[in-house]
Amino acid sequence: MKTKLLSEKWWMTLLTAAGLLSAVNVFADPPAANPSPASALPFPLIERFENYTEKDGLPAHKAHAVLKASDGRLWVGTYNGLLVRAQDGTYHRYGPEDGLSHKMVMCLVEDPQTGDIWAGTMRGLNRVSGGRITAYYQTDSGLPNNVVYGVGIREDVLWVATAAGAGALNLKTGSWKIYDHNNSIMHEPWCYSIACAKDVVYIGVWGGGIVEHDPKLGTFKEYRDPDGDFQYILVPDSGPINDITSWVAWDDGVLWQATYFGLARYDGARWRTWVAAKSPLASDFVNFVWSHRHVGWVGTDRGVSVTDGSTWVNYLVGEHGEGLMEIHRPNQPVEKRTMTTALPNSFVLGIYVDDDDVWFATSNGLSHGVFAPHSKPATVAEAR
Amino acid sequence: MKPGGSVILSTLVLIGSAGVGVGGYGWSVAHVRRWSGRQDLNFVTCDHCHFVKLERMPWAQPRAHHPSPAGMAVSPDGRHLYIALDDVNQVVEADTATRAITRRLTIAGGPFGLALDSQGEHLFVACRDRDQVVSVSTREFTPVESLGVGTAPVALAFCQTKDGPRLVVANSMSDDASVLAVSPLREIARPETGREPYGVAVSADGKLAFVVSRLAWSPHFKTPSASELTLIYTPSGRVMKRASLASAHLSEAVASVPGRDWELAPLVKVRNLVPITQVANGWVMSSGLAVSDKLGRVVQVPLDEANDYFADPSGIAVDAAGRRAYVASGGSDSISVVDLDRLANWLAKADAPTKRAAARDLTLSAQYVIDRLPTARNPRQLAISPDGRTLFVAERLNDSVLEVDTAGLRPIGRIVLGDGGAADPIRRGERVFTQAGHTFQRQFSCRSCHPDGHVDGLAYDFDGNGIGDNFLDNRSLQGVAGTEPFKWNGLNPSLEVQCGVRFARVLMRTDPIPPADLKDLTTYLKHLPPPRWERKHNQPLTPAQARGRRLFFATQQPDGTPIPRARQCQTCHRPPLYTDRLMSSVGTQSPGNPHEMFDTPHLLGIGQTAPYLHDGRARTLEEIWTTYQTNDLHGVSSYWNKHQLNELVEFLKTL
Structure with a gap:
């Protein structure tokens, strides 16, 4: 008994000492040495934001989706039509009067072969081809439902995530297939997003996690939140962070899951999950994620987080509208910077990223993120 | 037998016969009503429902085949003319000097469109009925390679690009174009085009392909229609512009004009919204020419004259100097010769409103159409020698190719391919x-x-x-x-x-x-078969098509509720023709229709015949049930879900 008491005292002393040391560390000034420069980060930093609002010609304050096409033109899905900005800076808006199925454009994808832009709206799917719009509705085509939340293209098949299942349009035969709770493993038919991977298609299902479909084999595999709890992450890093999937994105072997309860990543072998309380993630309310070179660009209700899973950079909007940048390096203190420019709104609904720049669709305008000088990764062609 | 006895016997026989007749009539009417579920029907002949076999249809019987010329291509040295003979599955090489056929090559699948590479070493053949392009070595005159493309390719064009040689193929039944890399043949992209693309040309610099479509499309059956000129960036297959050809259709060919920023496409101006009885007032249907620049900005000009029309413009050829265009009029057996200098002068002087109204002014053609050359029956496709001196006219229904001296605008001879088939009633x-x-x-x-x-x-x-x-x-x-x-x-x-x-x-x-x-x-x-009848008939169905078929033949709903016989698909659209050849009401009567009954159309090839219903109000098959269904009168569809509708449509497309 005596031995035990001594032991407890010993442990208490140790814990107190550790607590004092950590307190000293927390309240101490940052190390004298500068952190590694921005160029050493695993992804480019945004130097400034160039914002576009209704004053600049945006047809609505709210932008839902943004996409830079392979010809350099920028496509913006807004609350009031589809906007395209040519490389010379001129704008053209497509609205219902031009054949667009509905003014509220929610998602965009480019057919890499033909350059056609596919736009999902609140009422129907649209193919913008050579300036001509062809609208598809649930009543005049095989489209599962008019509410099209997500679009993706894999090989010759266009995939759509709709309020009544996922649809697959074979662009060569014109045939549609529908996948929902009736004929697949899908928990329910309300699909929010599509991510086309190399061999499979990921379907983000509202309340149903992620469904992985192999079109060649015709198989389905479901990824669900292992703890099945909406509010708490009881088993981190073990699967999707939540069953409420708001978006999925895939690039180069890495799948990202956006939920309104955190962020998850799957590299084919291992899951990682993040919530704001236990990580630098700007907010648990994640609207959107864009995957580029293993880096997730995460649109939340409190700004943007960028991460490769280890390093994080957050772009937030301060109380006075100023831009705030937070750089979270592993095992280093947070570096905070004030930016001269900021996102036009912290509610970020859509993101497009490539090696040159980044675009954000927000609740109050469009924003162009200009990268600080950085070394671009060599493309395969350049490396040859 | 006593005379009285024979009278009695005859009377009994008559009464008996009458009884059999009346009884038979009554039975047959009851039979019809029972199996149709319709009490409004009386006697109909048995062949509405019985004794019909597709194999016995006239179009399923063997018929004579003719060496009808389709696409043509002239060798770079002008010595050889290659001619596709789709109906006899051949491509032939003719000596342009002697007009003799020098070589023949059998290529299955209805070889229709032809194009040569720059050196004339490879002849590319679009095989309409096999959905493929075949590359033929002109030296050995043998096929060396083939590649599957879209459905029913009918025309193709070759060009050199910064990224290598390209072939652009118009796939008439899949409403798209295949952009192919060459050696080996490989499809780079398959962009969507207008409906039924039928002609393709490439610009002189090889950067752009121009595809014209044969059929028009309108967003609503009471609005003007338009066909399409599709501009495709050839190195990548990217769609650059989809230009509308307003109130026009039946464009079957397009040609680039050397030295000018033009593409020319013959077309038919159609005013289907004008009461068709106004033919006597003119221009319900007239021929025209679309002049497009490289951005797809189009001006339409007429080819007809006020009191004389040159129907069904089809093929077009332009000389190497870009000064003359020749347009084949398949309906009037003539070639219209267009002076492009004069046309350019008119275009330079005309203001925008004048250009917009040009196609309606049939007096205008006199300003640039300088001659009409007579031909034998049904001139369709044209080709011109590299030196521009000889125009080749495929006289499709005469089995011949006419050679025209372009300097004197006079015929100089014919390449005879067959006897013209005058003995064949078809x-x-x-x-x-x-x-x-x-x-x-x-x-x-x-x-x-x-x-x-x-x-x-x-x-x-x-x-x-x-x-x-x-x-x-x-x-x-x-x-x-x-x-x-x-x-x-x-x-x-x-x-x-x-x-x-x-x-x-x-x-x-x-x-x-x-x-x-x-x-x-x-x-x-x-003897006109349904489209692709041989390929569809008795072919296995995919699982989705099979489920659609079960829906078509359903007699009860999933919960066991019987579907009234009169509202089962199979009752009115009875196989094998998928029609009972009777009038039916499907709830589509409009104020302009004197009654609600309409002929039940057959469904063979239905997937290719949009729009639908008697007035074309349904743009797609889906709309028949999603938008224009009334009280389950056109089949009981209220229990279908979206899966079932899609599967039914997939089945219908197999007919």
Whole structure:
């Protein structure tokens, strides 16, 4: 008994000492040495934001989706039509009067072969081809439902995530297939997003996690939140962070899951999950994620987080509208910077990223993120 | 037997016969009503439902084949002309000097379109019925390579680009184009085009391909239609522009004009919203030429004259100097010669409103059409020698190629491919079908609305009630045999009546087609098979198509509720023709229709004949049930989910 008491005292002393040391560390000034420069980060930093609002010609304050096409033109899905900005800076808006199925454009994808832009709206799917719009509705085509939340293209098949299942349009035969709770493993038919991977298609299902479909084999595999709890992450890093999937994105072997309860990543072998309380993630309310070179660009209700899973950079909007940048390096203190420019709104609904720049669709305008000088990764062609 | 006995016996036999007749009649009426579920029907002949076999249809029988010239290509040295003979599955090489056939190559699958590479070493062949492109070595005259493309390729063009050589193929039945890399053949992209792309040309610098479509499309059956000129960036296959050809259709060819920033495409100006009885007032249908620049900005100019029309413009060729264009008029057996310098002068002087109105001014053609050259029957495709001195005219229904000296604009000889098929009534009938000489001022032929017997995708105002606004969807003639009566009101009991006197009075505004020609014409029509009949017939269905088939033949709903026989798909659309050849009401009567009953159309090839319903109000098959279904009158569809509708549509497309 005596031995035990001594032991407890010993442990208490140790814990107190550790607590004092950590307190000293927390309240101490940052190390004298500068952190590694921005160029050493695993992804480019945004130097400034160039914002576009209704004053600049945006047809609505709210932008839902943004996409830079392979010809350099920028496509913006807004609350009031589809906007395209040519490389010379001129704008053209497509609205219902031009054949667009509905003014509220929610998602965009480019057919890499033909350059056609596919736009999902609140009422129907649209193919913008050579300036001509062809609208598809649930009543005049095989489209599962008019509410099209997500679009993706894999090989010759266009995939759509709709309020009544996922649809697959074979662009060569014109045939549609529908996948929902009736004929697949899908928990329910309300699909929010599509991510086309190399061999499979990921379907983000509202309340149903992620469904992985192999079109060649015709198989389905479901990824669900292992703890099945909406509010708490009881088993981190073990699967999707939540069953409420708001978006999925895939690039180069890495799948990202956006939920309104955190962020998850799957590299084919291992899951990682993040919530704001236990990580630098700007907010648990994640609207959107864009995957580029293993880096997730995460649109939340409190700004943007960028991460490769280890390093994080957050772009937030301060109380006075100023831009705030937070750089979270592993095992280093947070570096905070004030930016001269900021996102036009912290509610970020859509993101497009490539090696040159980044675009954000927000609740109050469009924003162009200009990268600080950085070394671009060599493309395969350049490396040859 | 005593005389009285024979009278009694005869009376008994008569009474017995009458009894059998009355009883049989009563039984047959009861039989019809029982199996149709309709109490409004009386006696109908047994062949509405029985004894019909597709294999016995006229169009399923062997027929004569003819060496009809389709696509042509001239070798770079001008010494050889290559001619596709789709109906006999051959490509031939002709010596342009001697006009003799020097080599023949059998290529299965209906070789239709031809193109040569820059050096003339490879001939590319679009095989319409096999959905492939075949590369032929011109040295050995043997196929060296083939590649599957879209459905029913009919035309192709070769060009050099910064990224290597390219072939652009117009796939007529899949409404797209295949952009191919060459050596080896490889598809880079398959961009969407207008409906039924039929002609393709490339710009002189090889950067752009221009694809014209044969059929028009309109967002609503009462709005003007438009066909399309599609501009494709050839290195990548990217779509650059989809230019509308307003109120135009049946563009079957397009040509680049060397030295000018132009593409030229013949077209038919169609005013289907004008009551069709106004033919006598002119320009219900007229021929024109679309002049497009490299950005797809189009001006349409007429090719006809105020009182003389040159129907069914088809092929086009432009000389190397870009000074003359030649347009084949398949309906009037002539070539229109267009002076492009004069046309350029007019275009330079005309202001924008004048250009917009140009296609309506039939006096305008006199300013630039400098000659009309007569040909044999049905000139379709054209080719011109590299030096521009010789024009080759494929006289399709004469089995010959006419050579024209372009300097003197006079014929200099013919390459004879066959005897013209005058002994074949089907061939003779096709000649009648494509002949505009039977219509007022030669404004149009049967083919003007029914290209190759198919649909043009339009609804015409047939003015049946005397005040217009009575739209009737144009129905396909392919697979029409055995589906009488005809017309949407079912009043014409035979093709002979349909195409006879009444047709002449209402539509042609001329004397009726002479009886012998009429007989040949109907023979031709009866031998038109449904599209791709051989490939579809008795083919296994995919699981989705099989489920759609079960839905089509369903007799009860999933919960066991019986579907009334009158509202089962199979009752009215009874196989194998998928029609019972009776009138039915499906709840589609509009204020312009005097009654609610319409002829039940057959469904063979239905996937290719949009729009649907009697006035073409349904743009797609889906809309028949999602938008224009009334109280489950057109089949009981209220229990279907979206899966089932999609699967039914997939099944219908297999017919």
